[in-house]
Amino acid sequence: MEELLQAHSKKVITPSYRRIFISKLDVWTTAFRYFHQDSFARHHGLLVVSFACDLHTFKIEPPDYGGPRREFFRRLIKAIFEDSGAFEETPNGFIPKLNTSHLENGVYRTIGKMMSTIMIQGGEPPAHLAPCVVDYILTGDVLQVNATPDDVSASELREMLKKVETSSTERELEDAVKQCDSWRFEVEGLPNPVNMNTKDTFVKKAALFHVILKSQACLDQLIDGLSYYEVLPLFRENPLMCVFLVFPKIKQEITANYLFTAFTPKFSDVCSYTKMLQTFMWSMFYDFLQSVQGKQLEEKFSRRRLTEAEKTFLETLSLVHVVQFTTGASTVPAAGFNPHPQMIFLDCEPTGHPKANTSRNELQIPVDEDLLDPDSDEFDYFFFEALMNSPVCR
Known part of the structure; x- marks a missing residue:
């Protein structure tokens, strides 16, 4: 299914770019202004996303051609289902909420275009919809919908x-x-x-x-929007692709083992002393992932006097933060990661804090012999600080 979506993306995305500026303070409103314009939707080029740090000063962060787009899509999915006023939650996922004003203004159609763009341009799947809603989207026939x-x-x-x-x-x-x-x-x-x-x-x-029936007009608009990038016919020809829309019964958790194997390490030459140090750093990264998964960092930091902000972040810290820090997304995109995530090692780095290049899905780990002391928590703390202070993880 990822390969099908990748092939379709190459076919429908044009070799051009559309620059957009998004406020993290109000993702829904700033994104809607773009996607609701017919002139914007007539173009099929890649989005180039810059985030406005503040709506009033409109200070613009440096543009990027991959990571910010994935981060924007992650935030947009959240905004669609929590801030748009177009959906309401059920035990099985989200269903359209009948909003006559939204209906008159074509908001559901615009949301369909947003979802199509997210899946086609490398975002994580907007898999939040109740199965019965997706049944109607794929068939267009209420008689084939099983609502409970x-x-x-x-x-x-x-x-x-x-x-x-x-x-x-x-x-x-x-x-x-x-x-x-x-x-x-x-x-x-x-x-x-x-x-x-x-x-x-x-x-x-x-x-x-x-x-379904009470909000059928809303659903029909959403379906119309999903025709953007020809996503709707692709999904109707390949019904198993519904997994990109359906709220999963069992949410697949990101594990330490998955993350560790997801990053391809770029080691130095064979048999070099530098490579040996890099291998140690790589193993410490795995240990950090295990500590986050097992909620063991608090014990490791027992000798430190953490601030209230650090204590709060430590309570919510999960492996998802590592994915966000490195790629901008919180899970694997619908069409898979492109490029494949990798880990590179930084020699002679003045600070032990890891860095990331979300455009290249690249995690950058400083090589520092002082961090290799098994009794030290420096590596874990530097990684923790990097995640906590990253704007991508907020």
Whole structure:
């Protein structure tokens, strides 16, 4: 699927660039201004992203041709589902929220264009949608959608439908259906009366109405937007690519072993003393990853007087921060990492803090003999400081 998306990307992306300036303080608003313009969407070149550090001073960070774009896509996915007002969360993922103002202004169509661009231009997958929503996107047919109570966003309504679904006696069913009287007569086509033979049909049709039919116009706009870069026909021809949109039942966690093997180390010449030092640094990187995964850094830093800010960051620190620090993304992009992540070693570096080049997906580790003391926590602390102070990880 990654190869399919990579091949499609090469076909639809034009050899040109579009420069955009994004505020980290308001990703949704600044991104929407670009994607909502027809003139912007008519072009299919790569985005070149610069972040405005502050909306008022509009001080611009140096442009970059890869890492900032991945970081922007990561932040944009979060903004789409949390800040746009176009979606609401359910136990199974996000579903469109009926917003008549958004509908009139074509916001859902614009979001579809954003999602297409994210997947085509190397962003991590916007895999946040409930499966029933993706079923409708791939088929365009409500009759092929299987909505369940867990696809309903309103908790009270969700519990009503679950009570109907799990009723084991006629009395229980009667009481459960009575709780639905405030809305069920307004939904055409529901079984009436509801009995043990028709309760499953009642639940399925009611869930379908509240999840899909009520916001069908919003979904149709979203589908129209997903035609950007010809993503929709690609997905409909290859239904397994739905994994790039569907909220996963079990979220795949990034592990220390995965990260360690994901970075290709660039060692010096064979049998050199420098290479031996680099190998030690490489092993210390693995030890740091294991410590982050096992929440052992607090114990390692027990002799240090950490600031309140450091204590707070230490509580939330995860391996995702390492991925963000190095690539700008928080997980593997839909089309895979390009270029492949690598680790290079810096000799004669004045500071022991690691660095990163997110355009090249490159982690840069200083080689310092003083950091090799097994009783020292310097390497771990320098790495911790680098992650904490990186704007990419905020």
